[in-house]
Amino acid sequence: MRGTLHDCQILVIGSGPGGATTAALLAEAGHDVLMVEEGGHFVHDSAPAYSMAEMDQKYRNGGLTPAFGQTKVTYVEGRCVGGGSEINAALAHPPMASTLEDWRQRFRIDQFGLEPLGSHFEAVERECSVASMPGGLDPASMVIKQGADQLGWASSEVQRFWQYPSDGAGKGLRQSMTVTLVPRLLAAGGRLLPLTSVHKLRFRGGRAVEASATTRHADGRRERVRIRFDKVFVCGGPTQSPLVLRRSGIRGKVGDGLRLHPMVRVAARFDREVNDPAAGVPVQQVVEFKPDLTLGCSHAALPHLVMWLGGEVEDREAKLEAWPKIALFYVLVTGKGKGKVRNIPGFDESFTSYPCGDDDLASLGQGLHRLGTMLFQAGAVELFNPLPGRPSITRPDQLEQLRTGLPHGQLTISTIHLFGTCPMGEDRSRCVVDSWGKLHGAANIWVNDASILPDCTGVNPQLTLMAVARRNVAHWLDG
């Protein structure tokens, strides 16, 4: 087979939080590492945050990919050096001890839990500058705090992967992978090959020995590439890692256990200004019902807001005039369904399905009712109905329509948190990789990204997956 040939000791496929952590730590330990990334390598401010240009540059499929089912769930993923860490809200939420303990028992994960992982959480928090927002809460976060306080529900600020300026001037800088782990990889002598997508692994004598890939050049030319390696870490993220494995002939349960956090957004108008475009991402969440339910607020730039105001386009433009008094909130639940990721022969993209069933809709309905109750407590005067074609909700008693019997196929449900397509653990009847990320039955293949988290985290997952990735590399280096 022809094509440009690269050689390395360790190939890391994908450069998101899982891949960049893996590659940097292995390179710093003296290994010869090549990290390949399907997307481009951009500086953090290569496009305005949340702009169309950013979506073109850094998002897979421009930001929206459907997971099919009775009720469709669209999911968002990064596709650039740094993966999701370049486009996300950078909320760094520690997992609940009970979630990790539940995974340890159900999937039989060795040496697992909040305590064994403690030093890795501390290292990630230190190395990626996890910090609280200086100067107090933004106005939308204050809405959450006030409403929750009045109802006696616990809420708290979620810290972020963020370096805030010490003098309080400016917004500071998201500590994404291109700012943290990727420079460390390069400083340690590791190599990065962007715009290069690995198609599949090839085998000789029971070992994976080579990856076939394609590099896209700036002039549109596509070049076939071969990468020879001794060991490989697949870190393409929860929908792409299973695709690489399945295209390589590794099937079994690979891609079978897709779990996710279904999410519904609601715009709400208040009697006062609640939307401060200079404030950045709101950080307050209701923690009272975690891990089953999270209530929070989203970035609400005008192009985002307009999507959630309902009604005809002209109607929305009129509503937008009140934008300083409108903010965007969300309900996020731990999905009960188990989806699948499959490759379609002849196509690069995945076919993803997720059964968003009655129980997910019931959880979302319960969550929407709670969210509405809290927003009215905090002074909301109008909730733009998340059910299309229905009038706005202007009184708490009208929230009942959301609590029960949400119809299938009508709500706009999305997700930004996916897991479980290559679950970790010693229970081979349900796990694709072992307790440390090594593919069951393989000699030299590891998976080390969000796809190995075996179930919903119930919290923002990046901190958990980076601590787990770090732990797995430390174990690998010890072994």
Ligand SMILES: Cc1cc2nc3c(=O)[nH]c(=O)nc-3n(C[C@H](O)[C@H](O)[C@H](O)COP(=O)(O)OP(=O)(O)OC[C@H]3O[C@@H](n4cnc5c(N)ncnc54)[C@H](O)[C@@H]3O)c2cc1C
């Ligand atoms: C909009 C958004 C907001 C979010 N907000 C938060 C938040 O505030 N806090 C939080 O904790 N989490 C958040 N998340 C989730 C978090 O970003 C993800 O859980 C995390 O990025 C997953 O990391 P990963 O390494 O598993 O995969 P990814 O981040 O998806 O990275 C995988 C990388 O591998 C590349 N790749 C895939 N296949 C191949 C291939 N075949 N060859 C080469 N390269 C390949 C991809 O292009 C991608 O860049 C958010 C996600 C999104 C999309």
